[in-house]
Amino acid sequence: MVKNRKLSRAISDLGWRQFQTLLEGKAEKYGRDLRVISRWEPTSQICSSCGFKGGKLDLSIREWECLNCGSKHDRDENAAINILVAGGQSETKNGHGGKHKTTAKVAAACEMSTHRGATA
Numbered sequence: 207m208v209k210n211r212k213l214s215r216a217i218s219d220l221g222w223r224q225f226q227t228l229l230e231g232k233a234e235k236y237g238r239d240l241r242v243i244s245r246w247e248p249t250s251q252i253c254s255s256c257g258f259k260g261g262k263l264d265l266s267i268r269e270w271e272c273l274n275c276g277s278k279h280d281r282d283e284n285a286a287i288n289i290l291v292a293g294g295q296s297e298t299k300n301g302h303g304g305k306h307k308t309t310a311k312v313a314a315a316c317e318m319s320t321h322r323g324a325t326a
């Protein structure tokens with residue numbers, strides 16, 4: 207059925223929904239906090255230090271340098287920090303996970319982004 211292009215998307219979506227439901231059940235059972243972020247959140251495209259959106263990166267690019275602030279990022283570590291921030295857990299290093307000190311302006315922007323982020 208996954209070969210059927212119309213059905214494959216529905217099946218894939220159902221798979222993820224079912225996985226999420228299972229996770230929600232387990233989280234509730236063991237008193238854990240589960241947060242879901244938008245699947246369209248560009249977590250690997252945004253600099254976790256300054257919030258600059260660098261654009262899509264080819265999957266083969268594992269490390270990159272922010273054009274705005276010059277921070278060097280491991281693709282996966284940067285995305286993980288951005289997922290934490292998108293999930294409302296901005297209690298990362300310097301409030302943004304970066305190697306720079308957080309200014310009041312960045313901290314405010316971070317707070318705004320965490321409040322704006324749609325989490326379930």
Ligand SMILES: [Zn+2]
Pocket residue numbers: 253254255256257258272273274275276277
């Ligand atoms: Zn940056």
